[in-house]
Amino acid sequence: MKLTLKIWRQKNADTKGKLVDYQIDGIEGDMSFLEMLDVLNEQLINKGEEPVAFDHDCREGICGTCSLYINGEAHGPDRLVTTCQLHMRMFNDGDTIHIEPFRATAFPVIKDLVVDRSSFDRIQHAGGFISVNTSGNTIDANAIPINKHDADTAFESATCIGCGACVASCKNSSAMLFVGAKVSQFALLPQGKIEATERVLNMVKQMDEEGFGNCTNTGACEVECPKGISLENIARLNREYLAAGLKG
Amino acid sequence: MALDSKIPEGPLADKWTNYKNNINLVNPANKRNIDVIVVGTGLAGGSAAATLAELGYNVKAFCFQDSPRRAHSIAAQGGINAAKNYQGDGDSTYRLFYDTVKGGDYRSREANVYRLAEVSANIIDQCVAQGVPFAREYGGLLDNRSFGGVLVSRTFYAAGQTGQQLLLGAYSAMNRQIGRGKIKMYNRHEMLDVVIVDGKARGIIARNLVTGEIERHSAHAVVLGTGGYGNVFFLSTNAMGSNVTAAWKAHKRGAFFANPCYTQIHPTCIPVSGDHQSKLTLMSESLRNDGRIWVPKNMEDVLAIREGKLKPTAIPEENRDYYLERRYPAFGNLVPRDVASRAAKERCDAGYGVNKTGEAVYLDFASAIERYGKEQATVRHLDVNDKALVKKLGQEVIREKYGNLFQMYEKIVDQDPYNTPMMIYPAVHYTMGGLWVDYNLMTNVPGLYAIGEANFSDHGANRLGASALMQGLADGYFVLPYTIGDYLSKDIRTGKIPTNTPEFDQAEKNVKDSLDHLINNKGTHSVDHFHKRLGKIMWNKCGMARNAQGLQEAIVEIAELRKEFWRDVRVPGTQNEYNEELAKAMRVADYLELGELFAKDALQREESAGGHFREEYQTEEGEALRRPEFQYVAAWEFKGEPKEAVLHKEELKYENIEVKERSYK
């Protein structure tokens, strides 16, 4: 198939970017979206032009490195997939595809389609952990039985890959789905309840300082999340936070 | 130079305890004055960084990804082994040790493997305490599944995302230390050389991948947890950025590289769909618990399938060849990975491959769906003879167990695996070889450690499923923190290591020269062009089956390709910016050297063992023929060119286990 690509090109963080048009031919449905960009880059390199920079690593939808805002949606039009799992069979011959970086003040562009998501890391530094030493002198793993439903729900929250699609899709650039997922994982487990108050207060404080917007419950994050993290996580975050606020 | 593996004296079961009781410790006040560099933040590097920081050392951690959480350990699906014996099925430390040594085809070091089995139970305790949400049973206790090559259920898992959950656990432990200022994290940094001062590893040269700046970092010890080198094949299940550079630079600075030819080709991956393919996707080995592997018995069926005239579901049972069940009745579809992969290759080479390229076999869930469906129908008091109902109920069970994998398959292949068998083919997955280390996990360069997949490790010639996660975390959480203390106890009076010394100057100049050359070369072909060609040589001549002639050709071809690369590669852009092509070029340059050593190692190993299969050395039935005279670790010393590398042998002694023919029949 033959496609017209409109790709955001930006030299570095300090320069202004713009959309640039590229024509590409010979794209097959079995290619992943990133393999399509590989083909384009190979052509650009052979023509002596600079290839398009984009983030990617595992290419199997788990590392959370790839991003891209494709035709107005984070990770493109398919559901429950990351960009690296998006296949070209979702597009038709002759289509025009807009490719932009994830946009948020807290995700500044590094180059072209590559953005800096270290704000997510800093939120995790603030409280995304259980304070146990890694000495191995912990109690036996089966000493505390955990209700299967709680364990499964905690797991579902923990499947967040930290890609930032929630922020990119949210009209407010809110990070609450991401933070809600992490807070939920620990809040649902007995091990995590001990520090629940400090954790949620510190993580929300950091989230606000990073310049993310405020959730208005549009639900876009849930729809675009490649791992299907549900809005319940945000509700739980709200509850945990309010409860912590009353205690603290 | 004789290799000293520094295995402690005493009976096997007491070695680790005795060792820990007799090592030197560092006083907490002195730990504050000691710096340690950890490169790589996967399960091994991440857990090591967190634990060392917690002990009080100043840790500098480096990863090329934009966050430590993205290291490729995250992609491990199936599970992590531990000798907990929660299922009461007869598991024990010894049995895990035995299975690992046997699974590795008697090519791993007894003492190391026993220690691994010994600390495995601690890992699960540790991870649960950290909030890792392992799968549980209704009673609230941890669930287990079984994996290929063993007869007990000792694998702990979190759906098909065990690696992710364990890595996030290690990442959370790191976050705690980053928040406390004990770990200084360097994201988007690539290590490009080790700096050796007075014979000891004292620092690294790293490139900031965002600005292109070359940085000097010093420390009292350097730990490499930089993973494997499967990407030397271009196509593998590794992440695009996974690379051998850190380990290879260490090798070039004197560290021995052990058993480079031991590569695990994983049997259940999604087949290659075309030339555009950039990587291969694994389907967890746990699928073999319920899936049956087959190809058609008759060639006319194979041809009809390839032409799209026949559907696999239309082939009757008697015309299917369940070749693993046929050849290995005791283990059936659960034979170890190396055996399953070779068997698939054997069928496809014989012409029975079921996709267009003839390189795919079926992994079929129809029987499991029927079995589970009937079970459910019985439990719910429904009609077990209602075929549609049974199928529906069975599919629900399969969805619960493997839903995410089935969805992944459907997205990639565009076929529904609930109703038609999956197509799978082996792909490069894990490298058992790596930097040679002693019992302390230290390379032969003092102060330079290698942990996780980066070392030549505990897996011998073949790794059992769910053992990589175990080894990474064992090294990082429980082994290295002790052994490195013994070494660092001699460094408490050293003080800060300066970076303005001739050694750092020289290492930095080396790195800059390479970068300058690549950027200014202005050749005619992209980095990927060379990487793909290297991959083809590796796959065709150093892949699932190897022979002397092919390996000799590979050595020559890779050397030529390397020359061509340095002469003709084109790297666009400049050095002082985000430049992925430049980063890739540096990695591929190292693969072009490693590939040659790989072939040389495979050539000298005139036997078949685990993942290394030499066509000249097989039994009459086509099974691997191991030879006692090769019962050693091949550790290579760098001498300027890969082909001039000098072989050092570490003999492997088995005192607690009888070396037998490895049979899964």
Next chain:
Amino acid sequence: MSGILNSSIGRKFAMALSAFFLMIFLLQHFAINILSVFSADTFNEASHFMGTFWVVQYVFQPILILGVLFHFVMGMILEIRNRNARKIAYVKNNGSANSTWMSRNMIWTGGAILLFLGLHFYDFWLPEINTKFIEGDMSGTLANGEYRYFEELQHKFVDVWRVALYCLAFVFLALHLLHGFSSAFQSVGANNKYTRGLKGFGKAYAIIIPLGFIFIALYHHFNH
């Protein structure tokens, strides 16, 4: 605690609390207005009670006005902050793929409601305040001794343009509530097995109440 209210979640919580208050008020307002359709006398009595009972006038009325102002001001603050959270907009954004129009345009539907409130205050509230507190006439009656409330109500809905504006405003109100109702519950952390039912109820509320107001306006327009 003050730190909590300055946080993103605190603001969101406050927004939800004021929304709950306004939604309850709306229900009460509707309950009294609908009386006008059935019985002028009952409507008059209820209106007089509301207009003269001191608790309503001096306690609830100021709270209500503060509530409206708070909801509006906080809405503006959030909107400004949220816009700052993405300084460079997407060239192509396909919002309808993942969220409703209502959820993305609360600031506009809210703004329209605010404009309507201006008109509504001009129509009813200012004359009320004028009569009662400037002129000091607390009787609630016309010169003929009858209650004035029903009479004034019917008089306002004679003008077709005003009725059209009122109807349009109620459409905006419905749009605002279609997202706002369930959003408020989510903001206070209520997301559980009752959520589906609650969402259904919220939709019914968001459509029935404004539709009822439209009905009342049209009823009086055609029946004066």
